[in-house]
Amino acid sequence: MAGIEISALTKEFPGGVQALNGLDLSIADGEFFALLGPSGCGKTTLLRTIAGLETPTSGSVRIGDRDVTRLPPGARNVAMVFQDYALFPHMTIEDNIAYPLKIRRQARETRLKHAHDVGSQLGLDGLMRRRPAELSGGQQQRVALARAVACHPSAFLFDEPLSNLDARLRLEARTFLKRLQRQLGVTTVFVTHDQAEALALADRIAVMEAGRIRQIGTPREVFGRPANTFVAGFIGSTPMNLLPGVVRDGAVLVAAQQLSVLDVPDGEVVVGVRPEYVAVTENGPLAGAVATVENLGTSSLVTVDVDGLSIGAVVPEDREVEPGTRVALNPTRVLVYRDGELVS
Amino acid sequence: MMLVVKRILTYVVMGVGTAFFALPVLWLLSAPLDDTPTYAVRPPRTFSLDNFASIMDNRYAVASLVNSTILSLGTMVLVVSAAALAAYALSRARVPGRDALIYLLLLLSSVVTGTAAMVPIFLLIFQLGLIDSHFGVILVLTGGLLPAAIFLLKDFIDTIPPSFEESARVFGASPLQILRQIVVPVARPGLATIAVWTVVQVWGSFLTPFILLRDPDKQPAAVLVRTFYTEGGSPNLGLIAAFSLLYSIPVVLMYLLAWSRYGFRFHGGIKT
Numbered sequence: 075m076a077g078i079e080i081s082a083l084t085k086e087f088p089g090g091v092q093a094l095n096g097l098d099l100s101i102a103d104g105e106f107f108a109l110l111g112p113s114g115c116g117k118t119t120l121l122r123t124i125a126g127l128e129t130p131t132s133g134s135v136r137i138g139d140r141d142v143t144r145l146p147p148g149a150r151n152v153a154m155v156f157q158d159y160a161l162f163p164h165m166t167i168e169d170n171i172a173y174p175l176k177i178r179r180q181a182r183e184t185r186l187k188h189a190h191d192v193g194s195q196l197g198l199d200g201l202m203r204r205r206p207a208e209l210s211g212g213q214q215q216r217v218a219l220a221r222a223v224a225c226h227p228s229a230f231l232f233d234e235p236l237s238n239l240d241a242r243l244r245l246e247a248r249t250f251l252k253r254l255q256r257q258l259g260v261t262t263v264f265v266t267h268d269q270a271e272a273l274a275l276a277d278r279i280a281v282m283e284a285g286r287i288r289q290i291g292t293p294r295e296v297f298g299r300p301a302n303t304f305v306a307g308f309i310g311s312t313p314m315n316l317l318p319g320v321v322r323d324g325a326v327l328v329a330a331q332q333l334s335v336l337d338v339p340d341g342e343v344v345v346g347v348r349p350e351y352v353a354v355t356e357n358g359p360l361a362g363a364v365a366t367v368e369n370l371g372t373s374s375l376v377t378v379d380v381d382g383l384s385i386g387a388v389v390p391e392d393r394e395v396e397p398g399t400r401v402a403l404n405p406t407r408v409l410v411y412r413d414g415e416l417v418s
Numbered sequence: 419m420m421l422v423v424k425r426i427l428t429y430v431v432m433g434v435g436t437a438f439f440a441l442p443v444l445w446l447l448s449a450p451l452d453d454t455p456t457y458a459v460r461p462p463r464t465f466s467l468d469n470f471a472s473i474m475d476n477r478y479a480v481a482s483l484v485n486s487t488i489l490s491l492g493t494m495v496l497v498v499s500a501a502a503l504a505a506y507a508l509s510r511a512r513v514p515g516r517d518a519l520i521y522l523l524l525l526l527s528s529v530v531t532g533t534a535a536m537v538p539i540f541l542l543i544f545q546l547g548l549i550d551s552h553f554g555v556i557l558v559l560t561g562g563l564l565p566a567a568i569f570l571l572k573d574f575i576d577t578i579p580p581s582f583e584e585s586a587r588v589f590g591a592s593p594l595q596i597l598r599q600i601v602v603p604v605a606r607p608g609l610a611t612i613a614v615w616t617v618v619q620v621w622g623s624f625l626t627p628f629i630l631l632r633d634p635d636k637q638p639a640a641v642l643v644r645t646f647y648t649e650g651g652s653p654n655l656g657l658i659a660a661f662s663l664l665y666s667i668p669v670v671l672m673y674l675l676a677w678s679r680y681g682f683r684f685h686g687g688i689k690t
């Protein structure tokens with residue numbers, strides 16, 4: 075088991091695409107670490123560079139106390155689960171799981187026994203003689219995990235392993251994955267573009283944009299105090315309200331109404347507030363008419379027009395309002411961004 | 419009413435079409451067993467196996483089937499192994515102008531085994547001292563079939579996701595292990611198709627072996643059939659029919675075998 079240290083990592087593809095841009099990252103031993111970001115931001119490239127499937131243009135990768143930058147993938151002792159699982163279609167499940175051990179020249183009996191042990195740990199009993207095409211998506215995903223577990227790596231690298239599953243199965247697999255990682259305590263890097271998945275699973279999250287890391291933190295930090303407007307807009311199942319505002323004598327004003335008093339210099343700012351933290355009340359600083367109501371199950375997202383600004387607020391299910399009603403809004407936990415960066 | 423007429427017409431057309439293609443096959447099945455075969459399709463007048471016996475008497479007939487087998491299998495081994503390596507490389511490596519290269523080869527291949535190239539090829543093989551050798555014929559046929567084989571196989575290998583190989587690489591497999599344990603088994607239906615296709619092509623090829631093999635002891639079946647005449651100078655129908663039946667059996671068997679095992683369906687990656 076080992077931590078992963080990445081320093082000044084740059085990857086430029088032929089043709090000039092800068093997929094990674096001077097990236098520094100330090101992942102602790104045993105940590106469940108999520109790489110989160112929009113499509114094309116370089117998550118897969120970073121993961122493949124850690125695995126050794128891509129050679130970096132510059133920078134270094136350390137796993138444990140070894141510099142592995144120039145080592146071939148097979149010498150790094152990591153296991154990777156691909157988005158399509160990459161199960162070998164011509165082998166049975168037991169042979170698939172035992173394949174890493176075959177490469178290590180273990181005897182057939184030893185490795186099959188080990189494969190069956192790991193398989194039953196992951197609930198694959200009774201499927202071991204089948205071929206991958208005869209399994210459901212969720213079962214295939216567990217086989218891919220089992221194959222990774224069977225080779226006792228010092229780190230797991232997962233590239234969107236849940237994205238091929240339907241919504242319900244994804245939730246189950248998520249819980250399963252988290253428990254497995256806790257049990258094994260193996261350092262895990264997990265790529266996803268689903269922010270809810272990252273928040274639910276990870277000990278820490280790195281949010282990436284265009285080959286750079288925009289914020290690293292625990293799910294609580296990244297959700298509660300996004301370091302910049304990019305992260306603020308990306309994290310959260312209902313998008314954060316990012317409203318134009320000004321600060322005058324420490325008072326934060328939106329639509330000429332004072333929301334709070336903060337210790338920040340005067341000037342134009344962007345005020346961020348999550349819909350979950352906007353209360354719909356009888357008297358609050360902002361007033362307007364309800365434009366739309368979207369049902370979210372146990373709550374509803376209410377969009378209110380305030381002086382030409384659309385502000386979202388989440389209300390619990392017994393406090394619903396009709397479109398057209400005039401309401402007042404009371405935002406709490408107000409964040410202030412200047413030039414895209416969090417100032418308070 | 420219109421519908422009934424339409425349907426009757428459809429069946430008539432289909433029946434005539436089927437009969438047209440079935441007649442030669444029926445002749446091939448009945449004529450060898452007939453004592454005095456003619457060009458007519460009819461059940462054997464007097465049933466006999468004499469025609470097969472006379473094949474056994476012909477000192478070249480059985481040998482020619484062996485020659486056909488040698489040429490087919492030799493070419494098949496060369497074509498399949500060379501095409502597999504070339505197609506794999508072309509599918510996975512970034513070669514500039516790759517598609518143009520393949521199309522150019524494909525175009526040239528029809529020239530190589532075509533009639534126009536026979537004189538230069540004869541001279542080439544003559545100077546190499548390979549006239550009257552099976553190896554010379556195998557080389558020429560391989561050259562002619564390779565481009566199409568590479569083209570078909572590359573299309574097939576393109577459908578195998580690279581993540582199979584990458585996954586094996588991360589587990590520490592060497593390039594040779596990846597080729598043997600992953601790529602070849604996954605590509606097996608494609609390789610089998612190419613193998614059967616090659617054998618069928620060579621089995622039926624006439625011009626190249628006809629020109630390059632002068633010694634009747636070395637000629638394959640497709641070339642030898644032309645010598646089956648009676649003393650009177652007319653085609654020896656009994657012999658030709660019986661020999662043709664023997665000659666077509668291996669090809670039919672190969673098709674059935676490949677079809678039952680692979681069904682000629684190309685399937686590469688996981689279910690989508």
Ligand SMILES: Nc1ncnc2c1ncn2[C@@H]1O[C@H](COP(=O)(O)OP(=O)(O)OP(=O)(O)O)[C@@H](O)[C@H]1O
Binds near residue numbers: 111113115117119267
């Ligand atoms: N082999 C390659 N050659 C050239 N450019 C590439 C290659 N692979 C990736 N890229 C480019 O590098 C950038 C990062 O790609 P990457 O696959 O890492 O994105 P990603 O964050 O994994 O996106 P997604 O969420 O869609 O999987 C993209 O702009 C992509 O077009």
Ligand SMILES: [Mg+2]
Binds near residue numbers: 118119
């Ligand atoms: Mg990706």
